[in-house]
Amino acid sequence: MMHASGGLHLDYVSPAEYQTARWADVLGVATFHGTPAGTSGIDCSGIPVARISTPVLTDEAQVYEVWRCGETAESGQHGGVSYRRTPHMLFGCITQPEPHGGRHPPLQEATLAAYGQICATLEAQSYPHLLRVWNYLPGINRHSHGTERYRQFNSARLHVLRESGRPVTGSVPAASALGATSDSPLVVYFLAARTAPTFVENPRQVSAYHYPRQYGTHRPVFSRATLLRQPGSLTLFISGTASIVGHRSLHVGDIGAQTLETLTNIEALLTEANRAAPGADFTLRSLACKVYVRRPADLPIIQARLNEALGEGAQVIYLQADICRQDLLIEIEAAGIRPLAAAA
Numbered sequence: 474m475m476h477a478s479g480g481l482h483l484d485y486v487s488p489a490e491y492q493t494a495r496w497a498d499v500l501g502v503a504t505f506h507g508t509p510a511g512t513s514g515i516d517c518s519g520i521p522v523a524r525i526s527t528p529v530l531t532d533e534a535q536v537y538e539v540w541r542c543g544e545t546a547e548s549g550q551h552g553g554v555s556y557r558r559t560p561h562m563l564f565g566c567i568t569q570p571e572p573h574g575g576r577h578p579p580l581q582e583a584t585l586a587a588y589g590q591i592c593a594t595l596e597a598q599s600y601p602h603l604l605r606v607w608n609y610l611p612g613i614n615r616h617s618h619g620t621e622r623y624r625q626f627n628s629a630r631l632h633v634l635r636e637s638g639r640p641v642t643g644s645v646p647a648a649s650a651l652g653a654t655s656d657s658p659l660v661v662y663f664l665a666a667r668t669a670p671t672f673v674e675n676p677r678q679v680s681a682y683h684y685p686r687q688y689g690t691h692r693p694v695f696s697r698a699t700l701l702r703q704p705g706s707l708t709l710f711i712s713g714t715a716s717i718v719g720h721r722s723l724h725v726g727d728i729g730a731q732t733l734e735t736l737t738n739i740e741a742l743l744t745e746a747n748r749a750a751p752g753a754d755f756t757l758r759s760l761a762c763k764v765y766v767r768r769p770a771d772l773p774i775i776q777a778r779l780n781e782a783l784g785e786g787a788q789v790i791y792l793q794a795d796i797c798r799q800d801l802l803i804e805i806e807a808a809g810i811r812p813l814a815a816a817a
């Protein structure tokens with residue numbers, strides 16, 4: 474369990490643990506399971522649930538990611554977005570099937586629709602600041618209409634954010650973009666706030682919104698991390714992080730080396746976050762991590778490296794997912810929540 478009084482809480486739990494706990498202050502849930510139809514048994518009673526179709530690689534067939542807020546929350550719906558909000562923040566999710574017969578490729582149309590409704594929700598509910606966005610695209614590396622589907626997604630994301638008057642460099646949310654099973658719709662979930670977070674970049678990496686054009690003419694719109702200050706706590710959202718230095722993928726074909734390079738990138742982000750928030754003392758061992766693995770057979774090597782770096786007791790879940798570049802075998806996202814002394 475990861476929490477600090479008066480702020481966000483994050484837990485990764487089994488379905489049974491979720492059902493028995495019946496927390497009073499759940500803001501939103503993401504469930505991870507190998508099929509889109511999984512989790513039909515969840516008692517959501519108005520709580521938004523993002524159903525993500527990515528196989529779970531460890532003991533439980535299904536994992537629940539539970540975001541709690543330490544205060545009373547209220548549920549609502551805006552178009553296709555299910556949300557739950559407190560006076561300070563909002564969790565939302567949208568499931569968008571790919572329409573056929575539009576002007577653009579189906580995934581691009583779905584992304585335009587999903588981001589259009591997300592921006593409309595934030596505008597209507599007055600939570601202008603996106604903190605963190607999770608994107609799950611079926612067939613992320615597949616090509617259609619002459620281009621890779623991840624690039625179609627990037628083009629639509631950039632277009633909607635720009636048209637909505639939002640920044641597309643600098644003050645942009647932390648994010649992850651992973652493959653989901655091919656029978657899944659596009660699913661996006663997010664956290665937004667009324668106050669702006671601090672935006673953190675990795676000095677070892679070119680900012681994703683400044684990637685050279687070889688990775689696509691429409692750049693990925695995300696920050697390497699964001700840092701949210703709330704009374705009594707600090708939350709660090711680390712974006713999906715991979716074995717990229719500068720803008721290049723390193724250690725192609727070598728899962729052990731990709732895992733270690735990814736950890737080095739996360740440590741660089743922790744250093745930047747601790748510089749931005751003196752006293753927070755974020756450490757690798759205090760993070761909750763979601764590890765995306767392209768090839769399930771790589772799991773033993775990955776687990777050996779991560780157990781060493783994070784400690785056996787760390788909050789870590791392993792999911793099978795394709796990564797947005799064909800040459801990347803692993804991506805790790807993380808969240809850290811630290812108590813904040815009043816003076817800090």
Ligand code: 3EB
Binds near residue numbers: 608650797
């Ligand atoms: C990378 O560093 C790996 O498009 O939202 C990581 C996190 C990646 C988020 C996104 C993509 C995204 O470029 C890929």
